[in-house]
Amino acid sequence: MLGSTYGTLTTDSRRARVIACGEQPGPAVHGRAGTPEGDGLDVSGRPLHADVVDLDRFFRPESVAVVGASDAEGRPNTGITRQLMAWAERVGARLYPVHPTRESVFGLPCAASVADLPEQVDLAVLLVGDPLPVIEQLADTKVKFAVAFASGFAETGGEGAAAQERLAAAVERSGLRLLGPNTNLNAFERFRDDLDGPAIALITQSGHQGRPVFTLQELGIRLSHWAPTGNEADLETSDFISYFAQRPEVGAIACYVEGLKDGRSFLLAADRAAREGVPVVAVKVGRTETGARTAASHTGKLTGADTVVDAAMRQFGVIRVDGLDELQDTATLLARAKPPRADGVVVYSISGGTGAHFSDLATAAGLTLPTLSEAKQTELHQWIPEYLNVANPVDNGGHPVGDWRGRKIIDAILADPSVGVLICPITGPFPPMSDKLAQDLVDAAERTDKLVCVVWGSPVGTETAYRETLLGSSRVATFRTFGNCIGAVRAYLDHHRFTASYRSPFDEAPRSPSPSFRKAQNLMRPGHQLSEHAAKQLLRAYGIRVPREQLVTSAAAAVRAASQVGYPVVMKASAPQLAHKSELGLVKVGLTSASQVRDAYRELTDIARYEGIDLDGVLVCQMVERGVEMVVGVTHDELFGPTVTVGLGGVLVEVLRDTAVRVPPFGEDQARALLDELRGRALLDGVRGAPAADIDALVEVVLRVERMALELGDDLAELDINPLMVLPRGQGAVALDALAVCR
Numbered sequence: 001m002l003g004s005t006y007g008t009l010t011t012d013s014r015r016a017r018v019i020a021c022g023e024q025p026g027p028a029v030h031g032r033a034g035t036p037e038g039d040g041l042d043v044s045g046r047p048l049h050a051d052v053v054d055l056d057r058f059f060r061p062e063s064v065a066v067v068g069a070s071d072a073e074g075r076p077n078t079g080i081t082r083q084l085m086a087w088a089e090r091v092g093a094r095l096y097p098v099h100p101t102r103e104s105v106f107g108l109p110c111a112a113s114v115a116d117l118p119e120q121v122d123l124a125v126l127l128v129g130d131p132l133p134v135i136e137q138l139a140d141t142k143v144k145f146a147v148a149f150a151s152g153f154a155e156t157g158g159e160g161a162a163a164q165e166r167l168a169a170a171v172e173r174s175g176l177r178l179l180g181p182n183t184n185l186n187a188f189e190r191f192r193d194d195l196d197g198p199a200i201a202l203i204t205q206s207g208h209q210g211r212p213v214f215t216l217q218e219l220g221i222r223l224s225h226w227a228p229t230g231n232e233a234d235l236e237t238s239d240f241i242s243y244f245a246q247r248p249e250v251g252a253i254a255c256y257v258e259g260l261k262d263g264r265s266f267l268l269a270a271d272r273a274a275r276e277g278v279p280v281v282a283v284k285v286g287r288t289e290t291g292a293r294t295a296a297s298h299t300g301k302l303t304g305a306d307t308v309v310d311a312a313m314r315q316f317g318v319i320r321v322d323g324l325d326e327l328q329d330t331a332t333l334l335a336r337a338k339p340p341r342a343d344g345v346v347v348y349s350i351s352g353g354t355g356a357h358f359s360d361l362a363t364a365a366g367l368t369l370p371t372l373s374e375a376k377q378t379e380l381h382q383w384i385p386e387y388l389n390v391a392n393p394v395d396n397g398g399h400p401v402g403d404w405r406g407r408k409i410i411d412a413i414l415a416d417p418s419v420g421v422l423i424c425p426i427t428g429p430f431p432p433m434s435d436k437l438a439q440d441l442v443d444a445a446e447r448t449d450k451l452v453c454v455v456w457g458s459p460v461g462t463e464t465a466y467r468e469t470l471l472g473s474s475r476v477a478t479f480r481t482f483g484n485c486i487g488a489v490r491a492y493l494d495h496h497r498f499t500a501s502y503r504s505p506f507d508e509a510p511r512s513p514s515p516s517f518r519k520a521q522n523l524m525r526p527g528h529q530l531s532e533h534a535a536k537q538l539l540r541a542y543g544i545r546v547p548r549e550q551l552v553t554s555a556a557a558a559v560r561a562a563s564q565v566g567y568p569v570v571m572k573a574s575a576p577q578l579a580h581k582s583e584l585g586l587v588k589v590g591l592t593s594a595s596q597v598r599d600a601y602r603e604l605t606d607i608a609r610y611e612g613i614d615l616d617g618v619l620v621c622q623m624v625e626r627g628v629e630m631v632v633g634v635t636h637d638e639l640f641g642p643t644v645t646v647g648l649g650g651v652l653v654e655v656l657r658d659t660a661v662r663v664p665p666f667g668e669d670q671a672r673a674l675l676d677e678l679r680g681r682a683l684l685d686g687v688r689g690a691p692a693a694d695i696d697a698l699v700e701v702v703l704r705v706e707r708m709a710l711e712l713g714d715d716l717a718e719l720d721i722n723p724l725m726v727l728p729r730g731q732g733a734v735a736l737d738a739l740a741v742c743r
Helices: 076-091 132-138 158-174 207-219 237-244 263-276 289-299 306-315 324-336 352-364 374-380 405-415 433-445 464-470 482-500 515-523 532-541 555-565 594-611 668-676 695-715
Strands: 063-067 094-098 123-126 145-148 177-179 199-204 223-228 250-257 280-284 319-321 344-349 419-426 451-456 476-479 549-552 569-574 587-591 617-622 628-637 641-648 659-662 716-726 733-735 738-742
Touching: 063 076, 076 094, 123 132, 132 145, 132 158, 158 177, 199 207, 199 237, 199 324, 207 223, 207 250, 207 324, 223 237, 237 250, 237 263, 250 324, 263 306, 280 306, 280 324, 306 319, 306 659, 319 324, 319 482, 324 476, 324 482, 344 352, 344 405, 352 419, 352 482, 374 405, 405 419, 405 433, 419 433, 419 482, 433 451, 433 464, 433 476, 451 464, 451 482, 464 476, 476 482, 515 532, 515 695, 532 549, 532 569, 532 617, 532 716, 532 738, 549 555, 555 569, 555 594, 555 617, 569 594, 587 594, 594 617, 628 695, 641 668, 641 695, 659 668, 668 695, 695 716, 695 733
Parallel strands: 063 094, 063 123, 123 145, 145 177, 199 223, 199 250, 250 280, 280 319, 344 419, 419 451, 451 476
Antiparallel strands: 549 617, 569 587, 569 617, 628 641, 628 716, 641 659, 716 733, 716 738
C-alpha cells in the first residue's frame, strides 16, 4: 500500500485510481491539443490549425524534479531514480529529488515537496501511485511538463475512467502539460549519439511495442526521440506528430497507435507532417473486433470505425502498416532515402527464378516495372550472355566475381532515366559471388541519387556481406523479406507522389455558412427522420438535382401531377420515419396512364393504412431510367465527426458493400480518388456498350454533400442518397431517393 503521497509505486498500487480519456466529447469540443491558432475554425466550429506544443523542454529540460525519488535498496523507484539521474546528466539537466521523509537521495539534497524546490523546473517526473495531488501542487510552481507513470486509470474501466477525467481536469487548470498516465521511461532512454543522417522519431502508446524500432540503432539507424504516450490524458499522439514534423533532424515518424484521442487533432497533425514532407508510418490496432476490444481495455480510448480511420490516414498521407517489422523497414527507408528520380523499378538477380518470383509480387503490389529499352538491353548484353533476359527483371546468370563487369551492369541499369529504384533479391548467401555482389551494390549506391535496395534472405544474418557490407552502408536499404521490401518501396514512391502534389484541405475549408445552410436549417426536424420529400428539399437547398415531382393527397391530384411531371412516372408513399419503401410495396414504377396512376394511389394508401403508416402524401415523380446507380451519404463517426461515403448504389448496396469514405474537409482531388477506390469503378467508364457516366457531375454531388456535412455538422446524423442516378456524360446526376435523419 502507499504510505504517503510520495510512496513507492508498487504492483499493489496498480488499481483503478484515475482514467485516461473516459467518454469522448463530440468532435466540435476541443481540448488544448486541438485549439486553433487565432480564430481558425471551419464552418462546423472545428479547428483548422494544429496547436503545436513546444516540447523542447520536455525532451531537453534544463531542470528536472523526481517526485517520489528513492535510493532504498530493493525499491522499484530506486532503479527508476538512478536511470533518471543518468539521463539528466546526459542531457545536461539539473536534477532535484523530492520526497517528504528523506533528506537526500543518492547524495543529492531532497526537497520535502514540490513547493520546496529551489527553482522553477521544466519537467516533473512523478513516481507516485496517485499523481492527482501532486499535479495540484505543481500548479503553483509553474512547471512546464510532468510525466505520470502510474497505471490503474482508463485502461481499467469505469472507476479508473472517472479518476482520469479528474486528473485531466486538474492538468487543464494547472497550465502544465502531462505525459501519461500509464506510461514508462522510454522517453529517457539512452540514444546513440554516434549515428548521423536523418532520424526516426518514435511514438508509441505501448512501450514494449516500440522496442523493435528503438533497437534499429544497433543496425546503424538513428533515432532522435521516443514518446510513450500511454493513456493520453493530456499530451497525445497528435501533439508529438506536429512537433516532430518540424524538427530538422527527423526524417520519418514511426507510430504505434491503439486509439486516437481526437480525430480532428490527428488530421491536423498529419496535415502538418504532409505540408513539411515528413512521412508518418503507423501501426494502428483495431482492424478486427477482437483487436479493437483489446486496445480499448489497454488505453481506455475509442479506436474508431476502422474503415474511417484507414480512409482518414490515407487521405492525409499517413502510411499504415500492419506489423512492427514493416514499421521498422518502412520508416527506415522513408527516413533515409532521397526523393525518387523516377517511378520505375528494376529487379536485378543472379537467378531467373528469383527475378520472376519477385517481379510477380512487386507488380501485384502496384509497382511499375518498365521494360528496358532495346538500346539498354543491348548495352547490358555486353556483360551478360545473350540467352539471359535483361528486359526487367535483369537476370545476370551469376554476378561477375573476378573483374569489373558487375559494377558496369549495375551502373548501366541505374543510368536508365526510367529507373528510380533498383532492387536486388539475394535469397541466400553464396560466397564469394554474394559477397562481391553486395560490395558492388554498395559502391554503386554511394555514387547515385537513386534508391538501391537489397533483400538478404538468409535466415542466419551473421554473414559478413550482410552484417558489415550492407548494414555498414547508409545508402543501401537492406531488407530481410520480399514483402517488407516491396511494401516499403511502394510506400516510398507513394509518399513522394502524395507530398509533391499535396494541398491542404484546411486552407480552403469553408469558414462561414452558405445561403444553402439557412434554407436547410428550416427543413431540419431535430430527433426525427425526414420524409423523402423533405429530404429531397434538403438536397435542393444545396443545389443537388432531384427529379421533377409533386406531393399529392388525392387520386385526382396524382393524375394532374403525372400529366405535369410527364409520363412515365414513379409513385411512392411519403412519410417521416419511412425507409425501405420497396420492401413494403410502397413504390410503383413505370406508370404510363391516368388509370394506372389512380390505381397506384389507392393501392399505396391502402398498404400504408394496413401497415399503420401515417402518410404525408404520395410522391408523383419523373422516371429516370438510364444511368449508373450510385449511393452518396453522410454518417457520423464518433472520432472524426461527419464523414462522406460514396459507392455503388441501388437495392444491392448492402450486399455489394462497394464503398469508399472521406473525412471533410477535402477537395476535388480526393472526391475523384474516392471513385478510384471502388471495385466497380469501371461501370462509370462504360461497360458492354453502355455509355460513360457523367463523372464530373458525380464529383460535384459529392462536393455538395460534403458542404452539407460540414455546415449541418453534428445536427445531421445520417444522409443517404440512394440511388443517385449518374446519367451519361454531359447529362448530370439525379438523386432519385433520399433519407435524412436529424439528431
